[in-house]
Amino acid sequence: MKDLLKIEHARKVYQSRFKGVQVEALKDIQLEVKEGEYTAIMGESGSGKSTLLNMIATLDKPTSGKIQLAGNDLTSIKEREAAAFRREHLGFVFQDFNLLDTISVKDNILLPLVLSKKNINEAKQKLGELAEKLEITVLLEKYPYELSGGQKQRVAVARAIITEPELLLADEPTGALDSKTSEQLLDIFEKINENGQTILMVTHSSLAASRAKRVLFIKDGIVYHQLYRGEMDDKTFLEKINLTMTSLLPR
Amino acid sequence: MFFAKLAQQNIRKNKQAFVPFILSMIFLAALNTLMLLVANDPGLAKLRGAEAITQLFGFGSVVILIFSVIFATYTGNILNKQRKKEFGLYNVLGLGKRELYKLNFFENLFSLVVTLVAGLLTGVIFSRLAYLIIKKLLGVGNEFSFSIQPTILLSVVIIIVGLYLWLYLISVISIFKSDPIELLHAKQKGEKEPKANWLLAIVGVVALVWGYWIALTIQSPVSAIMNFFTAVLLVVVGTYLLFMAGSIVILKLLRKNEKYYYNVKHFIPVSGMIYRMKQNAVGLASICVLSTMVLVTVATTAGLFFGSNDQVNQNFPREIMISSRSPLNEVKKAATDYAAKENVKLTDLQEVKSTQPLLFTTENNGLKVSNRIEFTTKKIDKAVDVTLMSLADYQQATGSKLALKSKNDILLYTTDSKYQGQILNLSGTKFNVTEQLNEDAVSALGNLSTTPVPLYLVIVKDQSQIDSLLNKWYSTKEMVSYKDPAYQFNFNFSLKNEAKRKAFIRGLSKALAASGQSGYVFEAKDSYRESIKLFDGGFFFIGIILGTAFLLATALIIYYKQVSEGMDDREQFVILQKVGMDDQEVKRVIHSQIMMVFAFPLIMALIHVAFAFPLIKKMLILFGITNWQLFLLVTIVVALIFSILYYIVYQLTARVYYRLVER
Numbered sequence: 001m002k003d004l005l006k007i008e009h010a011r012k013v014y015q016s017r018f019k020g021v022q023v024e025a026l027k028d029i030q031l032e033v034k035e036g037e038y039t040a041i042m043g044e045s046g047s048g049k050s051t052l053l054n055m056i057a058t059l060d061k062p063t064s065g066k067i068q069l070a071g072n073d074l075t076s077i078k079e080r081e082a083a084a085f086r087r088e089h090l091g092f093v094f095q096d097f098n099l100l101d102t103i104s105v106k107d108n109i110l111l112p113l114v115l116s117k118k119n120i121n122e123a124k125q126k127l128g129e130l131a132e133k134l135e136i137t138v139l140l141e142k143y144p145y146e147l148s149g150g151q152k153q154r155v156a157v158a159r160a161i162i163t164e165p166e167l168l169l170a171d172e173p174t175g176a177l178d179s180k181t182s183e184q185l186l187d188i189f190e191k192i193n194e195n196g197q198t199i200l201m202v203t204h205s206s207l208a209a210s211r212a213k214r215v216l217f218i219k220d221g222i223v224y225h226q227l228y229r230g231e232m233d234d235k236t237f238l239e240k241i242n243l244t245m246t247s248l249l250p251r
Numbered sequence: 252m253f254f255a256k257l258a259q260q261n262i263r264k265n266k267q268a269f270v271p272f273i274l275s276m277i278f279l280a281a282l283n284t285l286m287l288l289v290a291n292d293p294g295l296a297k298l299r300g301a302e303a304i305t306q307l308f309g310f311g312s313v314v315i316l317i318f319s320v321i322f323a324t325y326t327g328n329i330l331n332k333q334r335k336k337e338f339g340l341y342n343v344l345g346l347g348k349r350e351l352y353k354l355n356f357f358e359n360l361f362s363l364v365v366t367l368v369a370g371l372l373t374g375v376i377f378s379r380l381a382y383l384i385i386k387k388l389l390g391v392g393n394e395f396s397f398s399i400q401p402t403i404l405l406s407v408v409i410i411i412v413g414l415y416l417w418l419y420l421i422s423v424i425s426i427f428k429s430d431p432i433e434l435l436h437a438k439q440k441g442e443k444e445p446k447a448n449w450l451l452a453i454v455g456v457v458a459l460v461w462g463y464w465i466a467l468t469i470q471s472p473v474s475a476i477m478n479f480f481t482a483v484l485l486v487v488v489g490t491y492l493l494f495m496a497g498s499i500v501i502l503k504l505l506r507k508n509e510k511y512y513y514n515v516k517h518f519i520p521v522s523g524m525i526y527r528m529k530q531n532a533v534g535l536a537s538i539c540v541l542s543t544m545v546l547v548t549v550a551t552t553a554g555l556f557f558g559s560n561d562q563v564n565q566n567f568p569r570e571i572m573i574s575s576r577s578p579l580n581e582v583k584k585a586a587t588d589y590a591a592k593e594n595v596k597l598t599d600l601q602e603v604k605s606t607q608p609l610l611f612t613t614e615n616n617g618l619k620v621s622n623r624i625e626f627t628t629k630k631i632d633k634a635v636d637v638t639l640m641s642l643a644d645y646q647q648a649t650g651s652k653l654a655l656k657s658k659n660d661i662l663l664y665t666t667d668s669k670y671q672g673q674i675l676n677l678s679g680t681k682f683n684v685t686e687q688l689n690e691d692a693v694s695a696l697g698n699l700s701t702t703p704v705p706l707y708l709v710i711v712k713d714q715s716q717i718d719s720l721l722n723k724w725y726s727t728k729e730m731v732s733y734k735d736p737a738y739q740f741n742f743n744f745s746l747k748n749e750a751k752r753k754a755f756i757r758g759l760s761k762a763l764a765a766s767g768q769s770g771y772v773f774e775a776k777d778s779y780r781e782s783i784k785l786f787d788g789g790f791f792f793i794g795i796i797l798g799t800a801f802l803l804a805t806a807l808i809i810y811y812k813q814v815s816e817g818m819d820d821r822e823q824f825v826i827l828q829k830v831g832m833d834d835q836e837v838k839r840v841i842h843s844q845i846m847m848v849f850a851f852p853l854i855m856a857l858i859h860v861a862f863a864f865p866l867i868k869k870m871l872i873l874f875g876i877t878n879w880q881l882f883l884l885v886t887i888v889v890a891l892i893f894s895i896l897y898y899i900v901y902q903l904t905a906r907v908y909y910r911l912v913e914r
Contacts, residue, residue: 059829079833079834080833080834080835082833083828083831083832083833083834083836084831084833086830086831087830087831087832088831090831092829092830094829098826098829098830099826100522100823100826100827101526102522102523102525102526102527102823103522103526107518107522110513111518111827111830112830112831114513114514114515114518115515115830115831115832115836116831117514117515120509120510120513123513159830
């Protein structure tokens with residue numbers, strides 16, 4: 001399998017508001033994601049995982065180092081092209097859903113296709129199939145504020161993958177969900193991953209991470225450790241993850 | 252006092268919500284102060300047609316009052332919504348509803364005090380400044396003395412206290428109907444999409460069409476003033492309903508059209524507007540109503556001001572006009588002698604003899620004689636003036652060679668657009684119209700009529716005919732004065748220098764007084780022009796003051812809307828950017844959304860003005876402005892200037908909006 005995402009020696013330094021003080025969010029990140037992979041990135045808050053995700057999402061740029069996604073160099077991409085790039089290559093699922101309350105569920109899912117000026121009839125056909133798969137067909141005519149958290153997140157997933165992105169980025173997708181709906185969402189992730197969707201998920205829930213195929217641990221701006229699931233079942237993998245987590249705790 | 256303290260703290264801590272609210276309440280107070288000050292200015296009574304003007308300003312104050320209620324409700328609702336969460340928190344922390352009412356009461360009380368003090372002060376200061384500046388700048392409005400009557404301030408206080416009571420009632424009801432959990436989540440919970448209310452939309456259309464219809468079909472300028480208010484009210488109501496219900500109906504139809512709706516350019520604006528049209532509509536309709544008021548006020552008064560030359564020329568075909576009920580022989584001699592003594596040449600001399608303008612009413616079969624005693628205002632639409640003149644007098648005054656064969660034949664000049672045909676029936680006496688004269692043919696006859704009703708100039712063969720008709724029509728003692736003849740002696744004189752002209756007019760007037768003739772009226776075009784300028788300048792002055800105030804009101808609402816909505820929209824655009832919209836696109840969408848929102852009221856206001864035009868045109872005839880092309884030009888220029896100002900306000904506030912919305 002080829003590398004879909006390749007990060008080499010990425011470093012990110014923020015100038016703090018008080019002059020002179022520099023904060024190193026990422027030190028030296030080395031990371032590859034292959035096509036079809038389901039990877040989770042774990043780390044404490046402040047470990048730099050959000051910064052990393054923002055850079056992959058072209059919302060931010062590294063101070064030095066290289067990021068390549070689907071053959072494109074993200075460090076040299078221009079702001080104007082970045083938006084189109086996001087639209088065409090990436091799908092996003094956020095912790096707080098980020099659905100537009102002003103439009104119906106159906107229109108929320110169609111939004112990225114409308115932005116890409118896709119034919120509306122094809123778009124609607126795609127929507128129908130996808131809604132069936134994610135079991136949200138009955139919700140289509142409702143408005144986001146009428147939905148529960150789990151329903152909202154499924155709608156957000158539909159919006160993220162309707163463009164058939166190369167990479168699905170999920171930022172704490174279960175952060176605002178209870179354990180039951182978290183479970184359901186992770187089932188969906190697993191299902192779409194089995195259909196070939198590459199997923200990169202940032203989380204600090206070891207339970208969520210244990211459903212991925214591979215888990216990366218970030219600490220102090222570097223990839224500190226990684227675990228492959230291999231033949232392990234969910235439970236064993238979870239235990240292994242938890243063990244690693246405790247060993248990472250500052251002593 | 253615990254609640255008083257807490258209320259004070261609340262206002263201070265919630266600056267973001269309270270400052271715009273209190274500012275707009277202050278503005279409403281100031282606007283009402285200004286309107287009442289101008290409407291009750293003692294200077295108004297000195298203007299021509301003071302009664303009608305006072306009435307008009309009375310209507311104006313009512314419209315401002317209606318606007319105040321609507322706008323206060325609008326801002327009050329926004330404030331309530333912003334504060335729901337806070338109330339929920341207090342509720343959870345143990346303040347019952349009754350305590351919340353108390354808290355709210357004190358908050359309103361403090362806002363009220365601030366509003367009253369600042370509002371009255373700004374209102375008075377702004378009016379004073381505006382008076383000064385416009386008097387200096389245009390040299391008009393000198394008869395307006397600017398006096399502050401305590402009764403006016405008291406009325407403003409009553410209005411504002413009333414508004415606050417109303418607002419307090421609204422928030423009490425909203426607290427009463429809510430439960431704490433709902434209060435806590437009030438802001439997060441999405442607002443229900445408004446229903447498309449066809450009934451209200453249709454009522455709005457009907458009101459608007461009705462108002463337009465009145466404006467278009469008003470026949471006489473006299474009844475125009477009476478119907479004016481009805482039309483204004485209908486249009487105001489229609490505008491609000493159309494914006495509130497009609498806009499949603501239209502937007503939903505747009506959304507149904509998939510080809511149109513699922514397009515980057517329309518998707519976000521259309522959906523966003525449907526969603527927020529409920530509170531948007533009131534703001535937009537207010538902008539529309541105010542814009543219309545600016546345009547109508549300024550265009551009308553400017554039309555009067557710039558049309559005054561016309562008015563002068565129409566009333567004064569010659570520079571000096573002397574009229575009387577008896578022959579003007581002595582006056583004529585005294586005038587020629589005085590001119591010769593002063594070495595001034597008199598030119599274009601006119602001597603006209605006719606009857607007085609006689610009051611008739613139009614009936615089915617012709618004109619019927621009437622008089623000022625039996626006349627009631629109900630008949631005012633039917634009134635016409637008839638002036639009789641013998642053929643000999645007509646030929647003498649104009650040099651015309653036209654002749655009349657029989658006693659049944661007449662020459663006719665009329666300004667009555669409804670008259671047509673060959674026959675004129677004057678209270679049973681039928682005449683054949685052998686020729687209908689045009690304006691040029693009677694231009695030498697001086698001032699035939701000073702009233703705004705249509706005129707009939709009837710030229711008959713012999714003076715004896717006139718005498719017998721008059722005797723027949725006016726048989727009683729009270730009406731004997733109708734039988735008096737009307738003599739005019741008019742001329743121009745050849746002096747250019749203004750001071751010399753003034754001296755000549757003064758001298759002439761004295762010389763005539765010494766001539767031994769009595770009972771004549773002496774009028775000079777120069778003096779008339781001066782007084783007209785004064786009057787029309789006075790109107791223009793009021794028009795500009797009110798126009799400025801309305802314009803400021805418009806700007807304020809636009810600003811208020813941009814700021815309050817910019818904060819709401821921010822979240823939306825952040826999401827859109829995350830989903831893959833670039834900055835440029837976001838800007839374009841914002842731009843088209845704001846454009847849609849702002850072009851709409853302006854276009855609607857311009858349509859209102861177009862329909863108001865015929866009505867105002869007819870009202871201006873009352874003031875002697877008949878040159879409607881000039882008025883049209885003035886209206887277009889005013890509309891153009893206003894559109895430019897509107898666009899500037901829009902640009903300025905759009906910048907604020909961008910700043911709020913952008914990351």
